[in-house]
Amino acid sequence: MNRQWVLDSYPQGAATEETWRMIETDMPQPGPGQIVVRTKWLSLDPYQRGRINPAANYTAGVAPGGVMHGGGVGEVVTSNHPNWAVGDLAESMAVGWQEFSVLTPDVPGAGATNRVPEGIPPQACLSWMGMPGLTAFVGLTEMGRPLPGETVVVSAAGGAVGQLVGQIAKLMGARVVGIAGDDAKLAHCRNIGFDVTINYKTCGDLDAALSEACPEGVDVFWDNTGGPIHDAVLSQLAFFARVIICGRIAVVNKAPHEDIGIRASSRLIVTRASTHGLIVFDWWHKRDIAMRFLRKWYEAGHITFREDVLDGFESVPKAFVRMMAGENQGKALVRL
Amino acid sequence: MNRQWVLDSYPQGAATEETWRMIETDMPQPGPGQIVVRTKWLSLDPYQRGRINPAANYTAGVAPGGVMHGGGVGEVVTSNHPNWAVGDLAESMAVGWQEFSVLTPDVPGAGATNRVPEGIPPQACLSWMGMPGLTAFVGLTEMGRPLPGETVVVSAAGGAVGQLVGQIAKLMGARVVGIAGDDAKLAHCRNIGFDVTINYKTCGDLDAALSEACPEGVDVFWDNTGGPIHDAVLSQLAFFARVIICGRIAVVNKAPHEDIGIRASSRLIVTRASTHGLIVFDWWHKRDIAMRFLRKWYEAGHITFREDVLDGFESVPKAFVRMMAGENQGKALVRL
Numbered sequence: 001m002n003r004q005w006v007l008d009s010y011p012q013g014a015a016t017e018e019t020w021r022m023i024e025t026d027m028p029q030p031g032p033g034q035i036v037v038r039t040k041w042l043s044l045d046p047y048q049r050g051r052i053n054p055a056a057n058y059t060a061g062v063a064p065g066g067v068m069h070g071g072g073v074g075e076v077v078t079s080n081h082p083n084w085a086v087g088d089l090a091e092s093m094a095v096g097w098q099e100f101s102v103l104t105p106d107v108p109g110a111g112a113t114n115r116v117p118e119g120i121p122p123q124a125c126l127s128w129m130g131m132p133g134l135t136a137f138v139g140l141t142e143m144g145r146p147l148p149g150e151t152v153v154v155s156a157a158g159g160a161v162g163q164l165v166g167q168i169a170k171l172m173g174a175r176v177v178g179i180a181g182d183d184a185k186l187a188h189c190r191n192i193g194f195d196v197t198i199n200y201k202t203c204g205d206l207d208a209a210l211s212e213a214c215p216e217g218v219d220v221f222w223d224n225t226g227g228p229i230h231d232a233v234l235s236q237l238a239f240f241a242r243v244i245i246c247g248r249i250a251v252v253n254k255a256p257h258e259d260i261g262i263r264a265s266s267r268l269i270v271t272r273a274s275t276h277g278l279i280v281f282d283w284w285h286k287r288d289i290a291m292r293f294l295r296k297w298y299e300a301g302h303i304t305f306r307e308d309v310l311d312g313f314e315s316v317p318k319a320f321v322r323m324m325a326g327e328n329q330g331k332a333l334v335r336l
Numbered sequence: 337m338n339r340q341w342v343l344d345s346y347p348q349g350a351a352t353e354e355t356w357r358m359i360e361t362d363m364p365q366p367g368p369g370q371i372v373v374r375t376k377w378l379s380l381d382p383y384q385r386g387r388i389n390p391a392a393n394y395t396a397g398v399a400p401g402g403v404m405h406g407g408g409v410g411e412v413v414t415s416n417h418p419n420w421a422v423g424d425l426a427e428s429m430a431v432g433w434q435e436f437s438v439l440t441p442d443v444p445g446a447g448a449t450n451r452v453p454e455g456i457p458p459q460a461c462l463s464w465m466g467m468p469g470l471t472a473f474v475g476l477t478e479m480g481r482p483l484p485g486e487t488v489v490v491s492a493a494g495g496a497v498g499q500l501v502g503q504i505a506k507l508m509g510a511r512v513v514g515i516a517g518d519d520a521k522l523a524h525c526r527n528i529g530f531d532v533t534i535n536y537k538t539c540g541d542l543d544a545a546l547s548e549a550c551p552e553g554v555d556v557f558w559d560n561t562g563g564p565i566h567d568a569v570l571s572q573l574a575f576f577a578r579v580i581i582c583g584r585i586a587v588v589n590k591a592p593h594e595d596i597g598i599r600a601s602s603r604l605i606v607t608r609a610s611t612h613g614l615i616v617f618d619w620w621h622k623r624d625i626a627m628r629f630l631r632k633w634y635e636a637g638h639i640t641f642r643e644d645v646l647d648g649f650e651s652v653p654k655a656f657v658r659m660m661a662g663e664n665q666g667k668a669l670v671r672l
Contacts, residue, residue, distance in 0.1 A: 005652050014660060017653040042652055044659040044668035068652075097652050099672065109620045120631070127667040128630055128641045135616040137626035142619075143612040158642075160667040164630075167639050184665055192640050217607075234600045243611040253660065261597070264570045271553075272613040275579040276479040277605040280471040283478075284445045290473035294464055294500075295456070303503050304528050305464045306494075316341050316378055316404075316433050317353040323380040324350060324589065329520055331463040331496040332380035336435065 002027050005097035007062045010054050014253040019052065020068060020097070028102045030080045035103050035113075037074025037090050042097060043126035044070070045160065046224075046249045068097040071131060073122045081105050089116035091125035127160055136164035139244045140172065144220040148173030151214050153233050156224035156249060157194065158185025165222045166194045174220070177213045179229060206232045217241070225250040226265040245269050306330030338363050341433035343398045346390050350589040355388065356404060356433070364438045366416045371439050371449075373410025373426050378433060379462035380406070381496065382560075382585045404433040407467060409458045417441050425452035427461035463496055472500035475580045476508065480556040484509030487550050489569050492560035492585060493530065494521025501558045502530045510556070513549045515565055542568045553577070561586040562601040581605050642666030 005020040030036050051061045051069050062069055072095030076088045084090070084105055092113040095101050105113040116122045120129055127133065146152050152169040156162045157178025166176045170193045177196045178189040186197035196213040203209040210218075210232060217238030223230050227250030234243070245268050251260045267273070297303045308328035310319045316334050323332035341356040366372050387397045387405050398405055408431030412424045420426070420441060428449040431437050441449040452458045456465055463469065482488050488505040492498045493514025502512045506529045513532045514525040522533035532549040539545040546554075546568060553574030559566050563586030570579070581604050587596045603609070633639045644664035646655040652670050659668035 003649055005649075015653075015657060017657055020653045022650075039649070039672050041672065042655075042670040044652075044656045044664075044670065046660065048656065049660060099649055109617070112620070117627075117631070120634075123643065123645075123669055123671070124634075124641070126669060127643065128634060128639055129627055131616055132667065133630045134619060134623055134626045135614065137629060138616065138619040138622050139612075139614050142622075143614065156662075158666065159664075163641060163666065164639065168633075171633060171638055181662060182665075188642055188665065231600075234603055237603055237607045237609045239607050241607050241609040243609060244614050245611055246614045249660070249662075264567075267570055267573055268611060269613040269615065271573040271575050271577050272615055272618060273573050273577040273579060273611075274613070275581055275604060275609075275611045276475075277608040277610070278471065278475050278479065278580050278582045279605065279608055280467055280474070281445070282608060283470060283474040284448070286474050286478075287470055290470045291453075291465055294469045294473060295453070297504070297507060298456075298460075298464060302507055303464055303500065305460070305499060306524055307459065307463065309459075313339055313341075313375070313435055314358075316380075317351075317356045319378075320380045320384065321351060321353055324382065324385060324585070326492075326517060326585075328380075328495075329518075329524065330494065330499065331468065333459055333462060334378040334380065335459070336375050336377070 001025070002098055002100045004067045004099075006067055007052055007064050009064050010052060013258075015049065015052065028100055030078055030102050033081050033104060033106060035076050035081050035084045035090065035105060036078040036100055037095070037103060038077050039072050039074045039095055039099055039101065040089070041073040041123045041126060042070055042095070043072060043130070045131070046247055046252065049249075049252050069093075070097050071095060071126055072101075073116060073125055074101065074103075089122050090114070091116055091122075091130065093131070128164055132160035133164055135161050135246065136168055139222065139246060140165060140168050140220075143244050144169075144222065144242050146172050146174035146220045149175070150219035151175045151177060151216065151238070152220040152222065153177045153179065153210070153214065153218045154222045154224070155179045155229045155233070156247065157189045157197065158182065159224060161246060162222070162224055163189070163192065167192055169220070170194075177210075177218075179233075200229055207235065210236050220244070222246060223248075223265065226263060227251045227260070230263065230265060231261075307333055309333050309335055311335050337361070338434055338436045340403045340435075342403055343388055343400050345400050346388060349594075351385065351388065364436055366414055366438050369417050369440060369442060371412050371417050371420045371426065371441060372414040372436055373428075373431070373439060374413050375408050375410045375431055375435050375437065376425070377409040377459045377462060378406055378431070379408060379466070381467070382583055382588065385585075385588050405429075406433050407431060407462055408437075409452060409461055410437065410439075425458050426450070427452055427458075427466065429467070464500055468496035469500055471497050471582065472504055475558065475582060476501060476504050476556075479580050480505075480558065480578050482508050482510035482556045485511070486555035487511045487513060487552065487574070488556040488558065489513045489515065489546070489550065489554045490558045490560070491515045491565045491569070492583065493525050493533065494518065495560060497582060498558070498560055499525070499528065503528055505556070506530075513546075513554075515561075515569075536565055543571065546572050556580070558582060559584075559601065562599060563587045563596070566599065566601060567597075643669055645669050645671055647671050
């Protein structure tokens with residue numbers, strides 16, 4: 001028999017142990033090229049909360065009655081695949097919350113089945129050698145790119161991703177500030193090299209604690225929580241800061257109708273959107289190329305431009321007030 | 337005599353015509369290498385509102401009693417510079433709200449003095465051949481990078497930057513949706529090639545209007561306004577959208593104590609910050625390189641990792657609930 005945890009019903013707010021029920025089904029049978037593994041380790045990760053929402057997320061969710069999604073490590077018990085033998089250890093995001101699962105080793109990408117490397121604890125494939133490790137690695141090396149001496153702030157610092165972000169950022173030469181709500185987690189963070197830790201539940205004034213921890217501002221913010229911590233760190237970004245919006249555990253449990261304020265992080269994660277602050281004065285070195293194109297487009301008739309002209313030096317403040325009120329039709333100018 | 341508009345006092349909320357007062361001073365005298373120009377055109381731009389706030393912004397502001405900052409075009413009336421002759425036309429951000437100003441032609445960067453090119457109306461140096469043109473050009477070519485067929489949404493579409501963003505985005509092959517609060521502005525936008533326009537004041541339901549105008553979502557959002565329009569467009573971003581936060585005219589007038597909701601756009605502009613949504617499943621092609629580094633760092637003792645293990649298949653929902661409540665110390669795992 002195969003025991004499975006299936007979704008009982010979509011949770012309102014936080015999931016509880018009653019969100020799932022255990023069922024027993026027949027042992028699964030492998031098709032050609034497939035293997036059956038007996039689950040040895042299962043990984044619990046915040047992304048899984050998003051899989052049990054009725055609303056669309058970045059990937060298909062679990063419907064009530066379906067086996068809960070999740071990554072795990074299993075030992076091969078049946079193999080129809082020439083490269084996999086009984087007793088091999090496999091890691092896959094496609095295991096799910098069940099004692100036995102059928103895996104298709106040749107699927108590429110995030111559903112892939114990987115061999116557990118020799119010489120590491122098998123469960124490392126679910127943590128620092130697995131999905132959380134990849135998350136921290138690409139987020140820091142491709143997006144955050146901290147330079148030596150820059151300040152990196154990590155929320156949910158003691159979590160699977162947070163621990164790794166802090167340690168990799170230290171290897172890259174950054175100062176690391178960790179935020180969490182539990183002194184034991186923060187003691188662990190300091191033990192593994194975080195320079196400063198902040199307990200957002202007990203520090204009193206988070207803005208003041210951040211300001212003290214980051215006197216030159218925050219160069220890289222790794223956001224695992226969203227919510228009020230996100231707001232506080234954003235208010236102390238340094239020039240040309242990079243923000244990696246990786247999680248939103250502070251707001252993910254909220255029911256759709258609950259007021260969580262105007263916070264875009266859910267949509268910014270799901271869409272992988274990037275935002276850029278634009279100050280044209282940083283780009284003056286591009287002026288010549290810009291003007292060459294703009295003039296060419298203008299002379300070809302591709303660009304027309306409307307002006308809103310007031311006359312006389314006396315009218316300058318009036319023109320400004322008109323422009324700020326949106327009453328101008330086109331570029332606001334004063335002709336003397 | 338030289339007439340000047342000087343800041344009378346910092347405005348609370350919107351500036352009014354009484355925010356400035358006109359004074360008369362002596363004609364300015366040029367030093368070595370300098371020129372004096374008689375102002376012919378002055379440019380009014382929303383960034384100027386930020387210059388008359390007491391709070392620090394991205395550049396130094398105007399103190400009460402000081403001449404208001406602003407770009408303009410002037411005709412040379414005195415020259416101590418070998419390359420500039422009386423009668424030449426100069427454009428500079430350093431003109432200010434005054435009839436005569438002293439310019440130093442050899443200053444580089446944003447304070448530079450540029451010769452007005454032949455063959456264009458001189459005031460074009462304040463619009464499509466000037467700072468608004470450079471803004472639209474670099475924001476689209478360096479940050480937004482719309483591909484042919486993508487949808488670009490522009491707020492304050494009829495303004496100096498908005499008009500150009502729409503036209504350049506069309507040249508790049510994009511569909512362009514313009515938002516403004518004035519039918520005359522929007523008619524102009526349609527005349528110059530915008531595909532769809534939305535009057536946010538009269539459309540009734542902005543979310544519905546956006547959804548109809550952008551059935552596949554918003555690929556590039558050029559935000560000139562901040563505020564509720566920003567919120568509405570962010571809620572309809574497409575996958576891998578790019579957001580250029582260029583202005584915040586909807587909230588710039590608010591006094592510091594006014595509640596504008598939790599909106600980060602001011603800080604994101606001032607710091608030129610970039611934000612990135614991270615979904616690790618997009619990065620599976622980086623898995624091998626990530627694992628190679630992670631293992632090397634682990635074996636060198638640079639990475640340690642804490643696990644929070646529960647035993648038994650029965651405990652999976654309990655482990656999930658613990659993890660979501662933050663009660664786990666380290667990576668949440670279940671061992672079967």
